[in-house]
Amino acid sequence: MDGAKPKGFALRTSAKLTQDAVVTRITSPNVVAILPGSDPKLKADYVVLSAHLDHIGITPEKPGDKPGTDRINNGALDNAAGIATMLEVARAMAEAPEKPRRSVIFLASTGEEKGLLGADYYARHPTVPAAHIVGNVDLDMPLLLYKFTDVMAFGADHSTLGPLVAKAVAPMGLTLSPDMMPEETIFVRSDHYMFVRQGVPAVFFATGFANGGDKAWPKFLGGNYHHPGDDMSQPIDWASGARFAEANWRITEAMADGDAAPMWNKGDFFGDLFAPKAVKAGR
Numbered sequence: 001m002d003g004a005k006p007k008g009f010a011l012r013t014s015a016k017l018t019q020d021a022v023v024t025r026i027t028s029p030n031v032v033a034i035l036p037g038s039d040p041k042l043k044a045d046y047v048v049l050s051a052h053l054d055h056i057g058i059t060p061e062k063p064g065d066k067p068g069t070d071r072i073n074n075g076a077l078d079n080a081a082g083i084a085t086m087l088e089v090a091r092a093m094a095e096a097p098e099k100p101r102r103s104v105i106f107l108a109s110t111g112e113e114k115g116l117l118g119a120d121y122y123a124r125h126p127t128v129p130a131a132h133i134v135g136n137v138d139l140d141m142p143l144l145l146y147k148f149t150d151v152m153a154f155g156a157d158h159s160t161l162g163p164l165v166a167k168a169v170a171p172m173g174l175t176l177s178p179d180m181m182p183e184e185t186i187f188v189r190s191d192h193y194m195f196v197r198q199g200v201p202a203v204f205f206a207t208g209f210a211n212g213g214d215k216a217w218p219k220f221l222g223g224n225y226h227h228p229g230d231d232m233s234q235p236i237d238w239a240s241g242a243r244f245a246e247a248n249w250r251i252t253e254a255m256a257d258g259d260a261a262p263m264w265n266k267g268d269f270f271g272d273l274f275a276p277k278a279v280k281a282g283r
């Protein structure tokens with residue numbers, strides 16, 4: 001019965017649907033800092049280290065809540081830990097006697113949890129010429145709950161940022177593992193993707209599945225994630241926090257110091273779609 005259409009029929013009853021919406025205008029700023037590069041030519045280009053500064057606020061009261069139920073979503077890992085990591089990289093780079101060759105943008109974005117709003121705005125209306133933003137690493141929800149020995153960079157397969165990350169963290173004894181949660185489609189779910197949509201190669205950098213990560217990740221995503229339990233009562237491993245910051249410093253340095261800017265891989269879906277005219281890396 002190819003091409004046949006199902007026959008319509010009159011419903012026996014009718015329904016009327018209405019919907020109300022209240023629109024409130026609010027303002028929430030991104031916070032941006034720039035560390036000027038040291039190379040007379042390359043300083044005109046910018047690499048971005050980003051992390052979102054917002055979280056999801058207070059969970060509304062539900063019928064049956066016990067008195068004193070904790071409804072405050074602190075977002076200790078999502079994303080205070082990401083912001084703290086970014087600030088530490090900024091401090092280390094600003095204090096180092098030798099500055100990176102390209103300029104570095106530290107972006108604390110707002111409204112990520114509302115749909116990547118702050119990053120979308122910044123990627124479309126940057127405070128520097130858009131064409132000079134050449135790469136982005138995003139930090140969202142680093143799981144600092146175990147002694148990580150490997151890392152993941154969501155989107156590593158799409159651009160030269162994959163090999164760059166692998167090389168940058170190797171001196172720390174860290175290996176770059178493949179995306180262990182492809183079903184979560186993380187590459188299109190955080191702020192870096194707004195840069196991708198403007199044609200900028202980007203990755204979301206995170207701790208890996210080795211040495212306890214395989215248990216910690218699903219446990220967090222199915223438990224404290226977007227829940228009042230994402231607070232300081234979690235067993236945060238501070239030494240891993242310091243290591244994660246060092247890894248990010250090395251990656252940001254590598255992006256800023258490389259002779260070539262990050263490039264999309266030849267034939268990559270995202271590169272071809274969002275940066276059709278950009279020079280691609282051969283594989």
Ligand SMILES: [Zn+2]
Nearest residue numbers: 078079140141
């Ligand atoms: Zn987040």
